[in-house]
Amino acid sequence: MSELKDKIQDVIDSEPVALFMKGTPDLVMCGNSQRAIDALRGAGAPITAVNVLPDPEIRQELSAISGWPTIPQVFIKGELVGGADIAEELAASGELEEKLSEKLGPDYRGRAVQKVEALT
């Protein structure tokens, strides 16, 4: 396994909520990444963001791991939740908050930090 693949897998496994996106939360480079962030923020989720743009290999390795071809990708406790459409859909129905509460504990909002992880 490549070193990069290990790093990606590590972020997915160890971060409460991992968001692989184009750009960073402060400088979003794609409308769909913005939609995913908005959905997660609306649900009060902690967000660990990874910008896939610096190295095309991040995206390739990530999609090989997840079986999901597009960016953004949202993971909660290691589980692929989906892209922007599913994040929005779950946020609208309240299921996103339910899932966060179930996986991270009911007090997850109190620990809602936002950080950026650089892989390369």
Add this chain to the structure above:
Amino acid sequence: MERLETLLRGAFPEATDLRVVDRTGTGDHFHVLVKDVRFDGLSLVDQHKLVYAALDEPLKDGTIHELRITTKGS
């Protein structure tokens, strides 16, 4: 757009609703909606993966720049 519809029809021959919308009128930002009994019991992730699989070619060759997906079971 027709190509996308053809690919989706091929992958979801039983779909009771199937629509492709060119969101920007530029032939590269699409919203596809598929309603199919095949989605029953599948997670949203697995439902969307089926749509991605059907559109693998236009996704890879760059025809689709951005894709929104809505799936529904029966």
